[in-house]
Amino acid sequence: MPGTPKKNLMLFGGRAYPELTEEVSKHLNVTVTPQQAYDFANGEIFVRFEESVRGCDAFVIQSHTAPINQWLMEQLIMVDALKRASAKRITVIMPFYPYSRQDKKHRGREPISARLVADLFKTAGADRLVSVDLHTAQIQGFFDGPVDHLWAMPLLADHIRGKYAGHEITVVSPDSGRTKLAEKWADTLGGAPIAFIHKTRDPLRPNEVVSNRVVGKVEGRLCIVIDDMVDTGGTIAGAVKQLLGEGAADVVIAATHGILSGPATQRLQDSGAREVVFTDTLPIPAEKRFPNMTVLSIAPLLARVIQEVFEDGSVTSLFDGNA
Numbered sequence: 374m375p376g377t378p379k380k381n382l383m384l385f386g387g388r389a390y391p392e393l394t395e396e397v398s399k400h401l402n403v404t405v406t407p408q409q410a411y412d413f414a415n416g417e418i419f420v421r422f423e424e425s426v427r428g429c430d431a432f433v434i435q436s437h438t439a440p441i442n443q444w445l446m447e448q449l450i451m452v453d454a455l456k457r458a459s460a461k462r463i464t465v466i467m468p469f470y471p472y473s474r475q476d477k478k479h480r481g482r483e484p485i486s487a488r489l490v491a492d493l494f495k496t497a498g499a500d501r502l503v504s505v506d507l508h509t510a511q512i513q514g515f516f517d518g519p520v521d522h523l524w525a526m527p528l529l530a531d532h533i534r535g536k537y538a539g540h541e542i543t544v545v546s547p548d549s550g551r552t553k554l555a556e557k558w559a560d561t562l563g564g565a566p567i568a569f570i571h572k573t574r575d576p577l578r579p580n581e582v583v584s585n586r587v588v589g590k591v592e593g594r595l596c597i598v599i600d601d602m603v604d605t606g607g608t609i610a611g612a613v614k615q616l617l618g619e620g621a622a623d624v625v626i627a628a629t630h631g632i633l634s635g636p637a638t639q640r641l642q643d644s645g646a647r648e649v650v651f652t653d654t655l656p657i658p659a660e661k662r663f664p665n666m667t668v669l670s671i672a673p674l675l676a677r678v679i680q681e682v683f684e685d686g687s688v689t690s691l692f693d694g695n696a
Contacts, residue, residue: 387435400676456498468654473508491515592620602630606637
């Protein structure tokens, strides 16, 4: 009998950060599909969904926090299980793209691991990828299918604009490689000037920054240091101290992904920054937080994107045609 099949959205979440999946589900007004997921004694991962997924539009959320390889493998297994259970379309939601810093070869005999991750998801059965603030935009081309590259900048910039209205702001890139991102920030904040930290290196002392120099007007201004991720915090904490030393009135750090490995929390706390702002693309537990850290929810953005994808709408329209 001819008829129009009914579309069915189903949401799935890995074990890395279930709180984010639950928050997304509340914004979508759907329930997270129940599943069994556990590790065998030797570390192998088992996943089984407890409801039929045949013909569904599946959205699989996983935050790739430490231990990153375990959560990457779990999401791949979830995608494989959905494919073998006849899900109609599988969209992988990875707010933080794993291995994104390995997006090219700097020297011979190195891997391009970001491409490998894309290939793994394609082989597992993913039809579409969704990620927030990729380390480099070229990663979109690694996956043979649609990739929705979301921006957290509007969310972060709204917070900055609301809290620091009336301040003379300069947008600062912690290195010359992020100046294009700084220009987008400057436009979003109403044409604020930009600056960047120029790093000088001695070729006889590899992997060691000899001196930094601030290029741009920062004296007496509120400096917003922007970046896509903060891992150990050394670069960005050094940038804060350099700006304060150059006469900046105050410094605020704004970054999308708070990886916060090792000494990062202490470095940020001791850096002298007035505020440190992250989104919750990765879980930031209580022991890694401090009084002047602000964590903004990425769940409303992810929920809106899932809704647009499910309804065959426009993700680009959510970012004024720029995403």
